[in-house]
Amino acid sequence: MNSRNRHLFKRYIAQASEFEPFIIDVAKGEGVYVWDKEGKKYIDFISSICVNNVGHRNPVVLKALEEQMQKYLHIMVYGEFIQQPQLDLAETLCQCLPPNLQKIFLLNSGSEAIEGAIKLARLYNHRSEIISFANSYHGSTIGAMSALGNEPIRQRFDPLLPDHRLLEYDNEEPLDAISDKTCCVIAEVIQSGSGMKEAHAGFLRKLRQKCTEHGALLIFDEIQSGFGRTGRLFAFEHEGIVPDILCIAKGMGGGMPIGAFISSEALMELLNNEHPLMGHASTFGGHPMSCAASLAALKLINSPEVLPKVEAKGERIRRHLQEIPQVKEVHGKGLFLAAHFENSRITAKVQERCMANGFISFWLLFNHQALGLTPPLTITEEEIDYGMELFKKSVREAV
Numbered sequence: 014m015n016s017r018n019r020h021l022f023k024r025y026i027a028q029a030s031e032f033e034p035f036i037i038d039v040a041k042g043e044g045v046y047v048w049d050k051e052g053k054k055y056i057d058f059i060s061s062i063c064v065n066n067v068g069h070r071n072p073v074v075l076k077a078l079e080e081q082m083q084k085y086l087h088i089m090v091y092g093e094f095i096q097q098p099q100l101d102l103a104e105t106l107c108q109c110l111p112p113n114l115q116k117i118f119l120l121n122s123g124s125e126a127i128e129g130a131i132k133l134a135r136l137y138n139h140r141s142e143i144i145s146f147a148n149s150y151h152g153s154t155i156g157a158m159s160a161l162g163n164e165p166i167r168q169r170f171d172p173l174l175p176d177h178r179l180l181e182y183d184n185e186e187p188l189d190a191i192s193d194k195t196c197c198v199i200a201e202v203i204q205s206g207s208g209m210k211e212a213h214a215g216f217l218r219k220l221r222q223k224c225t226e227h228g229a230l231l232i233f234d235e236i237q238s239g240f241g242r243t244g245r246l247f248a249f250e251h252e253g254i255v256p257d258i259l260c261i262a263k264g265m266g267g268g269m270p271i272g273a274f275i276s277s278e279a280l281m282e283l284l285n286n287e288h289p290l291m292g293h294a295s296t297f298g299g300h301p302m303s304c305a306a307s308l309a310a311l312k313l314i315n316s317p318e319v320l321p322k323v324e325a326k327g328e329r330i331r332r333h334l335q336e337i338p339q340v341k342e343v344h345g346k347g348l349f350l351a352a353h354f355e356n357s358r359i360t361a362k363v364q365e366r367c368m369a370n371g372f373i374s375f376w377l378l379f380n381h382q383a384l385g386l387t388p389p390l391t392i393t394e395e396e397i398d399y400g401m402e403l404f405k406k407s408v409r410e411a412v
């Protein structure tokens with residue numbers, strides 16, 4: 014490791030983890046691999062936290078970027094001029110979505126998508142109560158942080174948005190707390206931070222029904238689970254429960270920064286008022302380069318080569334995990350998986366060995382017994398086998 018770069022990294026880049034980060038001095042990313050500057054190859058089994066769903070530097074994404082680069086970069090704040098890449102992306106994406114999710118607000122990140130969704134809910138029912146679930150993370154801006162599913166961490170930033178209620182995830186009874194005072198409920202269909210814990214269909218059905226009954230808007234955060242991760246384009250499709258607002262980002266951009274919230278024509282109309290751009294605005298939201306990359310990635314994910322193969326690839330990983338006695342539980346769907354170990358000490362050691370052996374996995378925000386396994390959807394069977402052998406070796410060395 015270049016000691017000067019390590020020094021510069023610590024000296025100038027604001028650090029958000031108190032403990033020692035896993036520093037890889039990145040030279041290149043291609044397909045499912047990342048190389049450091051000493052030539053060490055890592056297989057990326059987390060897709061940079063569900064961003065590189067079509068792998069690193071996918072040729073179709075690069076081609077779209079090159080073509081767009083020849084035309085224009087930034088032109089004008091979002092929503093003022095017509096920009097073809099935004100239209101093409103919005104049309105293609107909305108064609109994949111149900112009738113009540115047909116209008117899209119393009120932004121730059123997941124946190125911004127959550128902010129926009131909360132604002133839209135406020136405009137809809139003028140209520141203040143936000144309900145979210147224990148062990149959920151929806152972003153780092155003040156509004157998104159207000160919905161964080163961890164009270165001690167939230168309290169560090171008090172006062173956040175008022176009237177926040179935290180409910181237990183995947184438990185139907187507490188959903189009775191949703192009332193005529195509730196502005197919106199924010200939920201993941203599969204909770205990433207707790208180790209890809211799935212909610213049962215009964216829970217999601219009751220959640221939908223309670224929101225409808227009380228005029229509260231249901232916001233699904235598919236910022237990690239979206240864009241093919243679970244074997245469907247969006248995780249909510251598995252259960253047939255449709256939100257009022259869908260928040261997306263990460264895998265949306267094929268490696269470029271982009272996010273969005275999507276809702277109905279009628280709801281989105283609430284952002285439109287006599288104060289131009291004051292319903293919601295973003296200078297870089299829907300950047301043409303990001304939209305071009307996003308459309309290319311979306312078309313590839315939706316092709317017969319990618320989406321229909323995700324479940325079988327996930328099953329292949331699960332079969333490998335079954336051979337590891339130290340893996341006590343596996344949660345998730347498709348290529349949105351987490352391996353749960355007996356305790357956090359073993360998990361930390363496994364992760365340390367994984368990095369040493371050239372296998373990138375990642376710890377999860379609210380469950381330190383689990384490691385995320387979310388490789389690019391474009392990973393081949395051979396690459397899965399190669400990666401999982403490294404994972405098995407790492408577990409053997411850790412215990």
Ligand SMILES: Cc1ncc(COP(=O)(O)O)c(C=O)c1O
Nearest residue numbers: 122123124150151152236237262
């Ligand atoms: C489930 C979920 N929601 C929201 C966010 C926030 O997205 P961003 O970091 O793009 O603001 C993240 C980021 O990790 C996330 O995992």
